[in-house]
Amino acid sequence: MHAIRVRCRLFARYAEVTGEEVVEVEVPAPATVADAVAALRGRLAEGHRLPARPLVARNRAHALFTDPLADGDELALLPPLAGG
Amino acid sequence: MSVTHAVRGPLELEQLIARVSAPDRGATASFLGTVRAGPDDGPVIRIEYSAYEEMLDEEFGRITADAVARWPGVAITAQHRLGTVPLGEASIAIAVAAPHRAAALDACRFVIEEAKRRLPVWKREILADGSTAWRDNEGGRVPGRGPAPTGPST
Numbered sequence: 350m351h352a353i354r355v356r357c358r359l360f361a362r363y364a365e366v367t368g369e370e371v372v373e374v375e376v377p378a379p380a381t382v383a384d385a386v387a388a389l390r391g392r393l394a395e396g397h398r399l400p401a402r403p404l405v406a407r408n409r410a411h412a413l414f415t416d417p418l419a420d421g422d423e424l425a426l427l428p429p430l431a432g433g
Numbered sequence: 434m435s436v437t438h439a440v441r442g443p444l445e446l447e448q449l450i451a452r453v454s455a456p457d458r459g460a461t462a463s464f465l466g467t468v469r470a471g472p473d474d475g476p477v478i479r480i481e482y483s484a485y486e487e488m489l490d491e492e493f494g495r496i497t498a499d500a501v502a503r504w505p506g507v508a509i510t511a512q513h514r515l516g517t518v519p520l521g522e523a524s525i526a527i528a529v530a531a532p533h534r535a536a537a538l539d540a541c542r543f544v545i546e547e548a549k550r551r552l553p554v555w556k557r558e559i560l561a562d563g564s565t566a567w568r569d570n571e572g573g574r575v576p577g578r579g580p581a582p583t584g585p586s587t
Contacts, residue, residue: 360485361555362567365578406553409488410495425485425553429569432484432513432554433466433525433545 353378353418355385358425359399366398376418382407383414385424399426438493439486441516449528453508458530462541466525468518476561480568482515482524485553489513496547500529504536509544513554 352375364370374388382405390396404427405412418424446465454461470477497509511527518524527544531537549570557577558566565577 358485360553361483361557362575362577406485406488409485409491411492411551425488427485427553428555428567429571429573430550430552430554431556431567431569432482432552433549433570 351378352376353380353420355418356423357385357389358423360425360428362428363399363426367393367395369393380418381414382412382416382418382424385418386426403427404430438490438512439484439515440512441514444512444514444523444526446526446528449510449512449526452510453528453530455508455530457532458508459532460534460537461528461530462537464527464541464545465523466545467523468520470520477520477558478561479520479559480518481557481559482513482518483555484513484515488553492551492553496544496551499547500540500543503543504531504540507531507536507540509540511544511548513552
């Protein structure tokens with residue numbers, strides 16, 4: 350069983366509460382967005398401040414928690430949106 | 434084609450309108466969203482916008498493609514301002530041109546609604562007492578942790 354490396358990005362309030370903007374996580378394959386979010390929350394000291402099911406984007410497009418991940422994917426945790 | 438939709442500095446709606454204007458497009462609709470302080474907002478002195486900029490460009494592109502698919506023949510351009518935006522200045526500008534007014538108006542409304550729903554943009558209020566708060570489009574307001582940054586207000 351190999352591991353999938355995911356580059357996680359945190360923005361705005363999520364970056365503020367965790368003190369991190371980019372975090373690399375590894376999850377066993379096969380993995381979904383949900384697996385990487387759980388790994389990220391567990392890895393960061395302030396990870397519990399992140400919601401268990403935040404809005405997410407995979408490779409710069411909105412994604413679902415059930416979406417599969419591939420090695421090298423970029424996963425972004427998006428705080429509630431405020432554009433416009 | 435990669436298009437940069439993020440702008441640091443005042444938005445120029447006239448420039449956007451010029452980009453979509455064409456002799457065969459008889460209707461142009463535009464939208465300008467400006468930073469405001471509501472009656473319950475307290476002493477907000479300015480707003481800071483930040484974004485996942487790579488995705489912002491791609492998502493604007495997807496929104497535009499969705500609009501063109503629904504209203505064939507429309508031409509659309511839009512920009513979102515990032516960084517510090519003083520009250521009363523525009524944070525988003527959209528220009529849509531079409532052969533006829535119904536498509537221009539409908540597509541413009543579509544783009545701003547989808548932009549608010551889909552763009553990875555965040556807004557932090559800076560209050561007069563130096564505190565900060567994160568605002569979102571669902572009415573959420575969460576106090577910020579850090580002090581308000583010092584620096585130019587524009």
